[in-house]
Amino acid sequence: MEPLDEASPEIQILTFFLSEEEYGVNIKAVKEIIEYATMTKIPASPPFIRGVINLRGSVVPVIDFAKKFGFPESQVTKRTCIVIAEVEHDGRKNLVGVIVDRVNQVMDLLPSEIEPPPTFGTPVQNDYIGGLIKRDKNFILILDFDKVLSLDELKSGFTLVSPVP
Amino acid sequence: MDINAEERQLVLKTFLIESGERLSEMEEALVEFEASPDNLEILDKIFRSAHTLKGNSLSLEFDEIGKFIHGTENLLQKLRIREVEVTGEIVTLLLQSIDMLRHMIPDGVAGVFVMQPAHLELIRQIESAANGLKSEETSQPQTGGLPQGAEKRRRPWGRRREDIHELIDKTRSIRVGSEKLDRLLNLMGEITLSQGRIKEELKIRNDLKKDSFLQDIYTDTDPLLTELQDQIMKLRMVPVGPSLRHFIRVVRDIAKSHDKLAKLVIEGEEAEIDSTFIEALRDPLTHMIRNAVDHGIESPELRRGGGKNPCGLLTLRVYHDSGSIVIQLQDDGAGLRKKEILQKAVALGLAKESNRLSDQDIYRFIFEPGFSTSEKITDISGRGVGMDVVQKGIDSLRGTIEIRSQEKKGTIFTIRLPLTMAIISGFVVGVGEERYVIPLDSVVECLDLSEARDFGNRVVSSVHRAGSGRKDEKEKGSGFIDLRGKALPYCRLREHFQLGGKAGTRENAVVIQHHDMKAALVVDSIYGEIQAVVKPLGELFKELPGVTGSTILGNGKVGLILEVASLIKNIEVQNHSLLVK
Numbered sequence: 001m002e003p004l005d006e007a008s009p010e011i012q013i014l015t016f017f018l019s020e021e022e023y024g025v026n027i028k029a030v031k032e033i034i035e036y037a038t039m040t041k042i043p044a045s046p047p048f049i050r051g052v053i054n055l056r057g058s059v060v061p062v063i064d065f066a067k068k069f070g071f072p073e074s075q076v077t078k079r080t081c082i083v084i085a086e087v088e089h090d091g092r093k094n095l096v097g098v099i100v101d102r103v104n105q106v107m108d109l110l111p112s113e114i115e116p117p118p119t120f121g122t123p124v125q126n127d128y129i130g131g132l133i134k135r136d137k138n139f140i141l142i143l144d145f146d147k148v149l150s151l152d153e154l155k156s157g158f159t160l161v162s163p164v165p
Numbered sequence: 166m167d168i169n170a171e172e173r174q175l176v177l178k179t180f181l182i183e184s185g186e187r188l189s190e191m192e193e194a195l196v197e198f199e200a201s202p203d204n205l206e207i208l209d210k211i212f213r214s215a216h217t218l219k220g221n222s223l224s225l226e227f228d229e230i231g232k233f234i235h236g237t238e239n240l241l242q243k244l245r246i247r248e249v250e251v252t253g254e255i256v257t258l259l260l261q262s263i264d265m266l267r268h269m270i271p272d273g274v275a276g277v278f279v280m281q282p283a284h285l286e287l288i289r290q291i292e293s294a295a296n297g298l299k300s301e302e303t304s305q306p307q308t309g310g311l312p313q314g315a316e317k318r319r320r321p322w323g324r325r326r327e328d329i330h331e332l333i334d335k336t337r338s339i340r341v342g343s344e345k346l347d348r349l350l351n352l353m354g355e356i357t358l359s360q361g362r363i364k365e366e367l368k369i370r371n372d373l374k375k376d377s378f379l380q381d382i383y384t385d386t387d388p389l390l391t392e393l394q395d396q397i398m399k400l401r402m403v404p405v406g407p408s409l410r411h412f413i414r415v416v417r418d419i420a421k422s423h424d425k426l427a428k429l430v431i432e433g434e435e436a437e438i439d440s441t442f443i444e445a446l447r448d449p450l451t452h453m454i455r456n457a458v459d460h461g462i463e464s465p466e467l468r469r470g471g472g473k474n475p476c477g478l479l480t481l482r483v484y485h486d487s488g489s490i491v492i493q494l495q496d497d498g499a500g501l502r503k504k505e506i507l508q509k510a511v512a513l514g515l516a517k518e519s520n521r522l523s524d525q526d527i528y529r530f531i532f533e534p535g536f537s538t539s540e541k542i543t544d545i546s547g548r549g550v551g552m553d554v555v556q557k558g559i560d561s562l563r564g565t566i567e568i569r570s571q572e573k574k575g576t577i578f579t580i581r582l583p584l585t586m587a588i589i590s591g592f593v594v595g596v597g598e599e600r601y602v603i604p605l606d607s608v609v610e611c612l613d614l615s616e617a618r619d620f621g622n623r624v625v626s627s628v629h630r631a632g633s634g635r636k637d638e639k640e641k642g643s644g645f646i647d648l649r650g651k652a653l654p655y656c657r658l659r660e661h662f663q664l665g666g667k668a669g670t671r672e673n674a675v676v677i678q679h680h681d682m683k684a685a686l687v688v689d690s691i692y693g694e695i696q697a698v699v700k701p702l703g704e705l706f707k708e709l710p711g712v713t714g715s716t717i718l719g720n721g722k723v724g725l726i727l728e729v730a731s732l733i734k735n736i737e738v739q740n741h742s743l744l745v746k
Contacts, residue, residue, distance in 0.1 A: 027457075059703065
């Protein structure tokens with residue numbers, strides 16, 4: 001797999017739906033996609049952290065993008081998935097899960113087909129976006145998982161401090 | 166009768182490893198010796214190490230290396246009998262010879278060692294240092310050949326079979342990479358989980374009674390697995406000594422920078438401890454030792470005045486005691502000044518003058534974050550810097566810390582840790598859909614909440630808590646319950662963790678304990694004991710209060726392991742504020 005990837009100039013983008021909109025992510029950041037499973041709540045954590053799941057013995061936090069981006073809450077359906085991503089922190093790889101409404105397709109693109117992100121007017125905070133794909137009349141925003149899911153970013157969501165004075 | 170090549174290979178390997186360790190020891194000791202040149206014990210130790218190293222080298226026919234060490238040994242001997250005065254240059258020379266040996270020995274074992282000009286030059290320098298000013302007294306000519314003593318010891322390979330077998334015996338214990346052990350432990354963890362699931366499944370089917378065959382198999386495997394788990398745990402245990410020795414240097418450095426004299430003695434180096442603990446203990450111990458020297462040990466003049474040895478003594482003791490590891494740091498310094506700690510605590514609003522506090526309670530204030538930072542530390546008895554780090558570190562290992570102190574006599578800190586931390590006995594409780602694991606050793610008892618009379622009303626109304634209506638009382642998150650006539654603070658875990666939802670009709674109170682503090686956690690249901698394989702919660706939830714880690718439960722879901730120490734503290738704080746309002 002790897003050598004082929006490097007040889008081909010194509011970039012593979014996995015697309016998924018969040019609140020009726022299609023988004024993409026470079027498939028390199030994605031480890032696997034699993035079915036939605038009930039999770040263990042983490043007390044007093046920010047609302048966008050849905051909890052933790054057991055991924056074959058590892059404890060993996062799961063992030064709710066809808067909540068993080070301030071989209072309307074979506075119902076869990078049969079097609080709801082958890083995309084398991086790998087993000088680096090201090091040189092160590094961490095797994096983070098992301099809830100998406102459904103996974104759509106994998107697109108093979110040439111680098112030239114990906115445009116730089118628009119500077120304004122996006123539904124998602126600008127620096128979370130890594131690029132833009134035009135498809136027919138629609139746009140697909142490519143999310144930069146390393147940014148959205150960086151531990152510093154996620155940690156900043158904790159308003160929580162120990163109540164002990 | 167000849168030692169075959171395979172055996173020799175084995176011996177060489179041991180020699181290589183041992184000499185590496187020995188050289189590090191010598192290096193440490195040399196630095197130590199430089200600081201306290203009067204301490205002949207250290208010098209003796211270095212000398213013995215050099216001597217053993219020489220003997221081993223010679224018996225393995227590394228003649229030139231043996232010769233090299235002999236020169237060093239000779240110089241050490243001169244220092245020992247005070248024929249040569251110790252100077253910085255001499256220590257430097259000795260350190261240089263250690264540096265060289267670090268290359269010479271591996272080269273020798275690999276069969277590629279050749280004496281080089283640099284080696285000869287160092288030998289020459291060491292020789293002239295050994296001959297020093299009193300060269301006429303050193304009658305033995307150092308002409309490059311082996312001196313008599315060493316000549317006699319030198320025997321052809323194969324004659325000293327006893328020595329060689331001694332070496333071989335040591336290699337019967339093999340070195341295994343810790344990642345292999347981790348893997349083993351993880352597998353063990355997974356098996357423990359499956360076992361838990363089988364148990365649960367058996368329960369669900371109610372087969373425990375009906376299907377005696379299946380039950381028998383289960384009953385047979387259970388102790389075997391427990392045994393296997395124990396054995397794997399034991400593999401992870403390593404002697405604590407090597408990881409503590411560098412503190413000797415730490416003590417020396419700190420004492421020096423404060424114009425004090427202090428030395429550290431380590432007792433129980435051979436005691437074994439879970440290798441995961443060793444890293445985790447480094448910070449807490451560093452803080453404790455630093456504080457002991459900084460604030461505990463008095464200046465040499467003061468100590469002399471008090472009839473003490475001007476050099477302060479710190480003892481770091483490690484031993485096993487009824488299923489836990491005890492690490493003790495004792496100093497013969499000034500001791501903690503109870504009165505001043507209490508005054509300070511009152512000033513900071515941590516305590517009230519009227520509070521009747523035990524010595525332990527008072528000493529415990531030094532663990533409060535920033536306890537002694539607001540004023541000049543040394544004005545009060547000190548010991549505040551970073552002591553909250555110590556408390557946190559020990560808590561995260563699920564350990565306890567206790568202080569005993571006597572003014573002018575010294576202080577003893579006693580840390581108790583569970584033997585292992587990778588698998589714990591846990592007690593599973595439930596709130597709604599969520600399951601939590603409480604470390605079993607902090608669970609005291611369980612009560613049916615409806616049976617335990619709620620103290621809340623009386624206590625709360627007597628302090629006129631605003632807006633406390635009847636309905637409010639029943640649903641409130643915390644208060645006191647009547648435990649055999651004593652008021653026990655409690656909190657509802659549902660409230661505490663903001664889980665939402667309504668409590669069931671029956672609620673249970675689990676009485677938990679940390680040190681001598683007790684409190685009750687109110688939960689919906691109680692599920693009993695499990696063997697929980699502790700999994701870290703990862704970076705993101707590192708500082709989550711009240712939670713120390715997680716485990717995979719029998720149903721495959723993640724269960725959070727509660728941190729009893731901080732929970733109890735929170736309950737106390739909550740209920741305290743309830744009272745003072």
